[in-house]
Amino acid sequence: MNRSRVANLLGAGALAVAERVSAEAARAAGVSASGAAALSTLLVEPGIGVTELGARIGLSQPAAARMLDTLLAAGLVERHHPGGRGVRLTLTATGRAAAEKLLEARGRVLADLLEPLTDDQVRALTPALEALLAGLVENRRSEYVLCRLCDRQVCARCPVGEECRGYG
Incomplete structure (x- = not known):
């Protein structure tokens, strides 16, 4: 067995799949790739803070804050300040719909890739x-x-x- 060839095929395939999934998910939600990851995360983990959100999607705190500003301006995410504790983030109804759309788009892309x-x-x-x-x-x-x-x-x-x- 030629592991070098398999590794090369895996690398090419992984990159192509990642790019296609990321692009379609972002397009479906109308946000950036990091914005799509944030919406998907907040769909299943509502109430986390911006630093935690950034860590979960692979962004530094400053990058996560900038991305969050975009999502807030688009009306996709809301900030909550419960009882003097840190800021908690949740999806708006529009944000939830966008998150569901991006997961549907991701599913279609992956189903199409498995079709052959x-x-x-x-x-x-x-x-x-x-x-x-x-x-x-x-x-x-x-x-x-x-x-x-x-x-x-x-x-x-x-x-x-x-x-x-x-x-x-």
Whole structure:
């Protein structure tokens, strides 16, 4: 087996898939790629603060604050100041609709990419992808970055989440 060729194919495929998913998700929501990741995150984790949001989508605090300003101006996110504690972020109804649209777009892109594969190929690909994803976990917070555009309802048993729990 030629692992160099497989690695090269994986690299090309991963880049193409990431670019296509990111672009379509952002287009569907009408926001940037980081904005799409923020909407997706806030859909499943409402009430987190800007620093935590940035960490979960791979942005520094200043970059997350700038991205958040754009989402606030677009009416997609609201800030809440509960009882003197830090700022909490939630989606507006428009933001929730945009997050749902981006997940639908992501799902369509991925379904289209799987279309040329036979059922047997998809069955063989599943454990390989699970192992690859588990191998990408670096710490217990990796789940937030790796799964930032995931449709959490589709993945009943997340290999990334399971691996993250192993980090205590």
